[in-house]
Amino acid sequence: MKIQHQPIEITHNKNTYQFRYGDELIVFERINRNSATRRILIKVHADCRVIVQAANDASDDDVLQAVKKRSRWIYKKLNAFKEQLRHVIPRQYVSGESHFYLGRRYMLKVMVDPNSKPQVKLLRGRFEVTLRKSDPIKVKELLNSWYRVRAKAVFQRQLMAIMDKTLWVKEVPPIRVFAMETQWGSCSPNGRLTLNPKLVKANRECIDYVILHELCHLVEHNHSERFYKLINQVMPDWQKVKLHLDQKYSIFS
Numbered sequence: 001m002k003i004q005h006q007p008i009e010i011t012h013n014k015n016t017y018q019f020r021y022g023d024e025l026i027v028f029e030r031i032n033r034n035s036a037t038r039r040i041l042i043k044v045h046a047d048c049r050v051i052v053q054a055a056n057d058a059s060d061d062d063v064l065q066a067v068k069k070r071s072r073w074i075y076k077k078l079n080a081f082k083e084q085l086r087h088v089i090p091r092q093y094v095s096g097e098s099h100f101y102l103g104r105r106y107m108l109k110v111m112v113d114p115n116s117k118p119q120v121k122l123l124r125g126r127f128e129v130t131l132r133k134s135d136p137i138k139v140k141e142l143l144n145s146w147y148r149v150r151a152k153a154v155f156q157r158q159l160m161a162i163m164d165k166t167l168w169v170k171e172v173p174p175i176r177v178f179a180m181e182t183q184w185g186s187c188s189p190n191g192r193l194t195l196n197p198k199l200v201k202a203n204r205e206c207i208d209y210v211i212l213h214e215l216c217h218l219v220e221h222n223h224s225e226r227f228y229k230l231i232n233q234v235m236p237d238w239q240k241v242k243l244h245l246d247q248k249y250s251i252f253s
Helices: 060-069 071-086 136-162 197-201 204-216 225-234 238-248
Strands: 016-021 024-033 041-044 050-055 098-101 104-112 119-123 126-131 175-177 185-187 193-195
Touching: 016 060, 016 071, 024 060, 024 071, 041 071, 050 060, 060 071, 098 136, 098 197, 104 136, 119 136, 126 136, 136 175, 136 193, 136 197, 136 204, 185 204, 193 204, 197 204, 204 225, 204 238
Parallel strands: 024 050, 104 126, 175 193
Antiparallel strands: 016 024, 041 050, 098 104, 119 126, 185 193
16 A cells, blocks of 8 residues: 655744644754755764755745655654664673674673772773673773774774775865764864764774765765765765665664
8 A cells, every 4th residue: 555645734843844644754954055056965873863954945845845745764764773773782781791892792790809900901802891890880981992093093904995996085074973862973164074983893994985985075064966076976876885784883882
């Protein structure tokens, strides 16, 4: 049976809209932007937020019509992310868990020693976390700090390697390592790359894909035909790599 969507109605919240697609109530937020382009951008985030970016002077009707045209795509993306979230098991940060680093799984061993300095070591194929008293929250903090330190060095090294192929990049862009809830990476208008420290859990090919994606945004801010032409020049199988990143490594773990 073909799914029919009902007319979109504005909710009471400012810049927030909703519509039904079949039995699904989909809410999205409009964000205005100063831009010469009239293109309306729609993005579905991994945490199931739907964001619509439109020029300041774009009418509500223009925005609603653009969303209606892509309602089936939005619906499918939301359901894919919801399915992914169902398989995310909250971590307990106790011995026996496995944690990724550069695409490999490592067993976590938590060791309590009142006389030792809290630290994380990657030894003999496992993460060894030492702390003065048992505290899963502290284990998580120590691991996240360890990932952040390693991430900066790994990202810088991978950036330098991939820049040999990105001929449109003339200068090495600065990198910031910053935890983000819904993105692996982003590129600021002034050319700074921001990368999620959790990305260091993925294999190097996935890391290269995210860095390449943001390097393409240095010269093409939208996901235009030119953007995909650039990314294809360097990584022809980028879609396969992106699928692997989305399916194997969770941004929420």
